[in-house]
Amino acid sequence: MRRTLLIAGGAIAILLAGAWFVTLSPNVDVWLYRKMAAHMIDRPAPQLAQPGELSVLLCGTGSPLPDPNRASGCALVAAGDRLYVVDAGLSSVRNLLLWHIPLEKIDGVLLTHFHSDHIAELGELRLQTWGAGRRTPLKVYGPPGVADVVAGFNQAYSHDADYRTLHHGEKFLPREVVDMVAVTIPMNGATAPVLDDGGLKVTAIKVHHDPVKPAYGYRFDFDGRSVTISGDTAYYEPLAVAARGSDVLVHEAQSNELVGILGSVMTEAGRTRAAKIMHDIPDYHTTPVDAARIANLAGAKLLVFTHINPPLPNFLAERAFLRGVSDVRPDGWLLGRDGTLIRLPGHSEAIEETTME
Numbered sequence: 001m002r003r004t005l006l007i008a009g010g011a012i013a014i015l016l017a018g019a020w021f022v023t024l025s026p027n028v029d030v031w032l033y034r035k036m037a038a039h040m041i042d043r044p045a046p047q048l049a050q051p052g053e054l055s056v057l058l059c060g061t062g063s064p065l066p067d068p069n070r071a072s073g074c075a076l077v078a079a080g081d082r083l084y085v086v087d088a089g090l091s092s093v094r095n096l097l098l099w100h101i102p103l104e105k106i107d108g109v110l111l112t113h114f115h116s117d118h119i120a121e122l123g124e125l126r127l128q129t130w131g132a133g134r135r136t137p138l139k140v141y142g143p144p145g146v147a148d149v150v151a152g153f154n155q156a157y158s159h160d161a162d163y164r165t166l167h168h169g170e171k172f173l174p175r176e177v178v179d180m181v182a183v184t185i186p187m188n189g190a191t192a193p194v195l196d197d198g199g200l201k202v203t204a205i206k207v208h209h210d211p212v213k214p215a216y217g218y219r220f221d222f223d224g225r226s227v228t229i230s231g232d233t234a235y236y237e238p239l240a241v242a243a244r245g246s247d248v249l250v251h252e253a254q255s256n257e258l259v260g261i262l263g264s265v266m267t268e269a270g271r272t273r274a275a276k277i278m279h280d281i282p283d284y285h286t287t288p289v290d291a292a293r294i295a296n297l298a299g300a301k302l303l304v305f306t307h308i309n310p311p312l313p314n315f316l317a318e319r320a321f322l323r324g325v326s327d328v329r330p331d332g333w334l335l336g337r338d339g340t341l342i343r344l345p346g347h348s349e350a351i352e353e354t355t356m357e
């Protein structure tokens with residue numbers, strides 16, 4: 001008993017001393033902040049791909065519905081030292097900054113289509129790549145219409161760029177390189193070549209997201225490895241043809257069953273406008289089970305679900321979302337999350353999955 005009292009007394013004394021140290025000791029807050037700042041800042045930029053390696057990092061796996069755990073549409077594809085961003089949805093650039101991605105090294109942006117959840121942070125990406133040291137205009141590839149989108153963002157952010165060049169100096173932030181340059185990808189068939197850069201071949205794929213026309217997915221081929229990103233699409237077998245033999249298929253997924261439940265709860269709550277949207281969206285997205293069918297048709301080794309809709313607050317919701325997938329595709333799939341990084345080493349069959357911290 002006496003021994004227990006002594007231990008408890010000692011613990012209380014230590015707690016009181018700690019409380020005194022934190023609240024009364026001068027400059028402890030600044031000392032602690034210095035420690036935290038070193039932890040936040042002093043991190044090397046992650047190496048997303050080794051020479052000869054292809055990788056895809058999911059920087060946004062959500063949809064337009066607010067999800068505290070997912071940014072909207074974004075994927076970062078690295079091929080050796082080449083770096084391309086596919087879409088820049090809400091909060092995606094924040095993810096890239098938090099992960100210390102070397103934004104000045106981004107070679108270009110590929111837009112799948114111009115729904116807001118895929119372009120909302122294009123202005124932020126323009127700014128942050130410039131602030132990080134980009135020295136050439138940022139190329140933005142996309143379907144016809146991309147010139148309007150890029151011109152609009154350039155105009156909307158022009159005052160911001162003026163202020164920053166004035167404030168930090170022309171040498172540090174040269175005004176003439178801040179803007180983005182649109183590159184329209186014409187589509188006359190099922191696919192269209194986009195670029196061939198350092199051995200990385202990018203192909204645009206027509207997908208089915210009516211009334212958004214045309215809407216694209218993208219296929220990346222590098223050193224014998226390949227990744228296809230679906231963009232937003234309903235179930236569309238020509239996508240499987242274009243993605244044939246991909247190591248990884250990153251495919252959008254929406255549970256219409258869960259969207260239907262959300263819609264009826266919204267109706268009961270009198271939120272008729274939101275309910276109308278839930279009613280309208282099933283016809284231009286793909287269910288997880290149908291995405292699995294597309295992955296099977298394509299012969300993809302790994303299927304990664306992205307553009308997760310509706311938001312999944314816990315593992316039970318995830319289980320409901322994924323119900324039936326295993327019946328169609330017993331393995332070779334995973335639920336993508338912000339920070340999921342898939343590596344495809346060159347001259348190998350390996351598919352390595354990790355997570356950004």
Ligand SMILES: [Zn+2]
Pocket residue numbers: 113115209212232
């Ligand atoms: Zn869309």
Ligand SMILES: [Zn+2]
Pocket residue numbers: 063064073115117118232307
């Ligand atoms: Zn979308």
